[in-house]
Every structure is written in C-alpha cells, then in structure tokens.
Amino acid sequence: MSEHPKELFADEKWDRLIDLSLRRTVYGLLGGSLVALALFRGPSTRAASVAFGAGWGAGSAWQACAKDFQGSVKSSSS
Structure with a gap:
C-alpha cells in the first residue's frame, strides 16, 4: 500500500467539494x-422560494465541506 503525499488529498477534497456543492445546490x-x-x-414569491432552496443547498454543502477542510489548511500565524 503506497502512501500519498498530503498535497494530493487536497485535490480529492476539492473534487468532493465541487461535486457536493453542485448536487446540493441543484x-x-x-x-x-x-x-x-x-x-x-x-x-416574486416563487423566485424567493427558488432562491431560498438554492441557498439552503449551498449552505448545507458549505457546512459539510468546511468540516472536511478544517485542519487541512495551516494558519499563517503559527
């Protein structure tokens, strides 16, 4: 079993982020x-309902992906 560098895991996370964001927003x-x-x-109420649904999906994806990326980005102050 070969071990991949940590830099390659960021690509997998970005792929998951894009996939999850698109699916949940749609x-x-x-x-x-x-x-x-x-x-x-x-x-106007129909447009607001559609916008609310899209925002709900995008926010849900944001929350899930934020957990996935948490800790993978090093802070510049340390």
Whole structure:
C-alpha cells in the first residue's frame, strides 16, 4: 500500500467539494421550484422560494465541506 503525499488529498477534497456543492445546490433549486409551483402564485414569491432552496443547498454543502477542510489548511500565524 503506497502512501500519498498530503498535497494530493487536497485535490480529492476539492473534487468532493465541487461535486457536493453542485448536487446540493441543484437539489435545493429543484425542491424550491416544486414548492414554488405548488404553493405560490406570484412571480416574486416563487423566485424567493427558488432562491431560498438554492441557498439552503449551498449552505448545507458549505457546512459539510468546511468540516472536511478544517485542519487541512495551516494558519499563517503559527
């Protein structure tokens, strides 16, 4: 079993970050769109529902990826 340098793990983390961010943002957009079509009539409330869904998905991905990157970036003060 060969051991990879730590620098290569950053590429894997970025790949996961991009994949997770795209998937959760799209799922949030779809969920917000379904809610908007089912519950709201006005274009501004529908747009707000879609934006809320996309923000929810992006925020969820941000939180998950922040945990993954925590500790992998060295602070410049140490």
